[in-house]
Amino acid sequence: EPRILAGRVEGTIEVAGHALTIAASGDVTADITADTAVIGGRLTGTLTATGHIVICETGNVEGEISAPTVSLAEGAVVQGRIETTRRAAGARRVRYAAGRRLDLRHKGIGKERRTS
Numbered sequence: 001e002p003r004i005l006a007g008r009v010e011g012t013i014e015v016a017g018h019a020l021t022i023a024a025s026g027d028v029t030a031d032i033t034a035d036t037a038v039i040g041g042r043l044t045g046t047l048t049a050t051g052h053i054v055i056c057e058t059g060n061v062e063g064e065i066s067a068p069t070v071s072l073a074e075g076a077v078v079q080g081r082i083e084t085t086r087r088a089a090g091a092r093r094v095r096y097a098a099g100r101r102l103d104l105r106h107k108g109i110g111k112e113r114r115t116s
Contacts, residue, residue, distance in 0.1 A: 003034075005041075024058045037067075039076075 003015050006023040013020070013032045020034040026041030036051040039059040047053060049067035057075035066083040 022059075024056075 002019040002021065004021045004023055005013075005026045005028055007026065009026070009028045009030060011030050013028075013030050013034075015032075015034040017035060019036040019038065020032065021038045022028050022041045022043055024040040026043075028042065029044045031045050032043075032047045034047075034049050036053070037047055037049050038054045038056065039047075039061060040056040041058065042060045042062075044062045046063050047061070047065045047067075049065075051067065052069040052071065053065055053067040054071045055061060055065075055073060055076040055078060057073040059073070060077045062079045064081045064083070065078070066085055068085055070082055070084060072078065
């Protein structure tokens with residue numbers, strides 16, 4: 001189940017098998033590991049994702065982020081280090097679009113599934 005942080009959070013956060021979202025109202029000081037992360041609020045610390053990281057236009061990151069793919073929206077602020085890594089062989093990629101979750105497998109497109 002995806003996790004959403006919308007307040008002040010400190011510590012270590014591990015979200016295995018799911019997406020983590022820091023809402024625009026979120027203020028997080030932590031070391032985070034997740035499959036996928038969407039940053040809309042403030043993050044101070046390290047963020048490592050096995051899939052991808054998206055930093056929204058309201059996102060503000062101070063620290064280090066690492067993932068196979070990293071996307072920055074216009075207006076996003078990053079102070080620190082961004083590292084793109086190789087995806088583990090056979091790892092599953094998940095993309096979200098218009099209320100649907102589209103699973104992309106190693107070589108080809110999988111099935112679409114409704115998320116709502």
